[in-house]
Amino acid sequence: xxxxxxxxxxxxPSDPELRARALETILVQKGLVDPAALSALIDTYQNEIGPQxxxxxxxxxWLDPAFKAxxxxxxxxxxxxxxxxxxxxxxxxAVENTPEMHNMVVCTxxxxxxxxxxxxxxxxYKSDEYxxxxxxxxxxxxxxxxxxLLAGQKVRVWDSSAEVRYLVLPMRPAGSEGLNEAALAAxxxxxxxxxxxxxxxx
Amino acid sequence: MTRAHDLGGRPxxxxxxxxxxxxxxxxxxxxxxxxxxxxxxxxxxNIDASRFAREQLRDYAxxxxxxxxxxxxxxxxxxxxxxxxxxxxxxxxxxxRSDKSLHAGDVPSAIRKVIPYLRSSxxxxxxxxxxxxxxxxxxxxxxxRLPAYAAGRVGTIILSHGNHxxxxxNARFQGENPQPxxxxxFTAAELWGEAAEATGDAMSLDLWQPYxxxx
Numbered sequence: 127x128x129x130x131x132x133x134x135x136x137x138x139p140s141d142p143e144l145r146a147r148a149l150e151t152i153l154v155q156k157g158l159v160d161p162a163a164l165s166a167l168i169d170t171y172q173n174e175i176g177p178q179x180x181x182x183x184x185x186x187x188w189l190d191p192a193f194k195a196x197x198x199x200x201x202x203x204x205x206x207x208x209x210x211x212x213x214x215x216x217x218x219x220a221v222e223n224t225p226e227m228h229n230m231v232v233c234t235x236x237x238x239x240x241x242x243x244x245x246x247x248x249x250x251y252k253s254d255e256y257x258x259x260x261x262x263x264x265x266x267x268x269x270x271x272x273x274x275l276l277a278g279q280k281v282r283v284w285d286s287s288a289e290v291r292y293l294v295l296p297m298r299p300a301g302s303e304g305l306n307e308a309a310l311a312a313x314x315x316x317x318x319x320x321x322x323x324x325x326x327x328x
Numbered sequence: 329m330t331r332a333h334d335l336g337g338r339p340x341x342x343x344x345x346x347x348x349x350x351x352x353x354x355x356x357x358x359x360x361x362x363x364x365x366x367x368x369x370x371x372x373x374n375i376d377a378s379r380f381a382r383e384q385l386r387d388y389a390x391x392x393x394x395x396x397x398x399x400x401x402x403x404x405x406x407x408x409x410x411x412x413x414x415x416x417x418x419x420x421x422x423x424x425r426s427d428k429s430l431h432a433g434d435v436p437s438a439i440r441k442v443i444p445y446l447r448s449s450x451x452x453x454x455x456x457x458x459x460x461x462x463x464x465x466x467x468x469x470x471x472x473r474l475p476a477y478a479a480g481r482v483g484t485i486i487l488s489h490g491n492h493x494x495x496x497x498n499a500r501f502q503g504e505n506p507q508p509x510x511x512x513x514f515t516a517a518e519l520w521g522e523a524a525e526a527t528g529d530a531m532s533l534d535l536w537q538p539y540x541x542x543x
Contacts, residue, residue: 133399134403134405134406137402137416137417138398138416142360142392142394142395143356145395146355149363150363152415152416153363153366153367156420157423158370158411158428160366160429160430160431162432163366163430163435164366165362166432166436167362167435167439168352211442212441215442216445217492234334234477235383235475245351246352246361248348249345249393250344250345250346250348255340255344257335258335258340260336261337265525266525270342270346280526280528280529281525281526282513282529282530284511285478285531286534287473287535289375289445289492316349317347
């Protein structure tokens with residue numbers, strides 16, 4: 127597009143709230159968007175699809191070795207066993223933290239994220255700062271998040287550059303023996319499944 | 329080609345709001361996302377085209393995240409002939425509901441529907457797990473998913489995913505052109521040299537066969 131011609135979006139109000147309203151009005155008037163569908167989409171990602179889904183996957187993997195084996199072999203199918211599948215989770219890979227290896231996930235080019243298990247990515251994951259730094263200085267980033275690595279533990283960063291989506295399986299915390307799936311899931315935060323926290327921490 | 333979106337490895341400050349649990353901070357964030365999803369259902373573009381529309385924005389570096397989503401959406405609506413510039417400027421006549429519009433009742437199934445990017449067509453894989461490859465010297469023009477920080481670097485294939493839709497051609501509506509997709513592991517030392525934080529740390533990227541050569 128030549129630089130002497132404005133991009134079409136400049137025809138809309140520049141204030142983002144007014145811009146959203148204008149876009150909605152235009153699209154609804156033209157019969158292209160159903161306002162009730164917008165509400166349903168927002169409600170789904172606000173209330174139904176979120177990190178509680180991924181936490182259930184992780185808790186199940188801690189309790190059921192056969193499930194964990196399936197999850198590491200074919201995460202998309204294993205996660206679908208729990209009913210979580212669809213948009214932005216079409217090709218899942220689960221990566222397991224061990225005393226030797228800590229995994230963390232980023233998307234340096236945009237904001238790719240496993241929606242069916244973690245929902246909509248948080249603002250920090252989409253921030254320029256995380257996208258810029260996670261690949262070059264993951265240890266500094268982890269320290270900033272308060273993650274203490276074990277002695278000798280290596281770090282592996284997964285940059286989601288295609289339609290493959292990564293779920294980190296954090297290590298099961300000591301002292302969690304005997305807890306049921308729901309209690310274990312409560313120990314698994316969103317950040318722990320991105321790799322910027324450990325299980326059992328907020 | 330500025331690749332303003334290609335942020336990996338650039339210097340940057342502290343990461344904001346690390347414990348934030350709010351899904352949508354203000355109403356227009358939610359609306360910007362939902363409008364993108366609802367318009368995506370119209371079928372006038374694909375996911376690669378929507379990413380390309382955002383990364384081409386002249387004001388990429390200054391627009392906030394959901395401002396990028398709205399600007400990219402508005403540009404795509406016009407470029408694909410779904411909405412005219414006059415309509416975007418506010419001259420909209422009321423029209424009946426399009427058959428293609430996403431209905432509220434179909435939202436749960438639309439979100440959960442699995443539409444894979446894996447294809448049975450395309451070339452045979454040239455590489456297998458364990459092979460050493462060197463990425464091409466620079467990201468190609470247009471929508472290329474090879475980050476600049478990993479261009480011209482040697483890595484090892486650790487996963488092979490079959491043939492996936494190639495973003496480069498799909499983003500320009502030039503066909504899916506499925507190509508073998510691999511996860512390639514690079515050592516931190518290979519990518520960052522003496523600036524690497526620790527020997528033995530690694531980075532992995534998902535890269536299509538045209539992005540690499542035998543090392």
